[in-house]
Amino acid sequence: MxxxxxxxxxxxxxxxxxxxxxxxxxxxxxxTEPDPNPAWTEEEAYAAAEETFRAYIGIADPTDDDSARPYVTGDLAELHEGESSDELKNMQVRGESVVLSFDATDFRTVGEHATVSGQACVDNSSIEVNLDGEEWYQPREDPVFGLEMEFASVDGGMLLSHLDETADDSC
Missing domain, CATH: 1.20.5 (Single alpha-helices involved in coiled-coils or other helix-helix interfaces)
Structure with a gap:
């Protein structure tokens, strides 16, 4: 049919x-589906990095690895996990570091992870150390100095991963 x-x-x-x-x-x-919103905004990451840096600088005894551990990761965590010399174990520190300025300079994200770069100016003029149990002295000739740093997001927080003194002593 x-x-x-x-x-x-x-x-x-x-x-x-x-x-x-x-x-x-x-x-x-x-x-493709649109990318989900990143876990970190630039403003949140900068604020968290500055808060972490100020807490790290404010540690009463910088030779106490347990005090530093909550604020560091990467290179700095490895540095704090290394064995301290006997000289550092006997060192006493008094005074307070003052953060004169903090400037977050770069923000990057990869997936849900974020990194922040920054620079800071620190005044350690009130810091004194005592290594021999007798005499207190300032450990730096120039107590005001600049730092360059890197932060990385870890478990929802921003931790200090790298810290270097700047070549230029002026802040």
Whole structure:
């Protein structure tokens, strides 16, 4: 029995519509979903980095690795995990470091992780050390100095991962 032209036209249209639906379905499956919002905004990361730095600088005894551990990761964590010399174990420190300025200079994200770079100016003019149990003295000739630092997000916090004194002593 021959197929009538109207039946043939309807089948052709149905095949065309079905093919179009398949092509559209395949294309929509290939479309990328928008990236989720990053876990860190630039402002949040800068604020967390500054808070961590100020807490780290404010540690009463910089030779006490347990006091520093909550604020550091990476290079600095390894440094604090190293064995302290006997001289450092006997060192007494008094005074307070003062952060004169903190400037976050760079923010980057990779997935949910963020890094922050920054610079700070620190005044240690009230810091004194005593190594021999007798005489207190200032450990630095120039107690005001600059620092460059890196921070990395770890478990929802921003930790200090690298710290270097700047070549330029002026802040």
């Amino acid at each position: 021959p197929i009538s032209s109207s039946l043939f036209g309807m089948l052709r249209r149905a095949l065309g519509v079905g093919s179009l639906a398949i092509v559209l379905g395949a294309l929509s499956a290939c479309a």
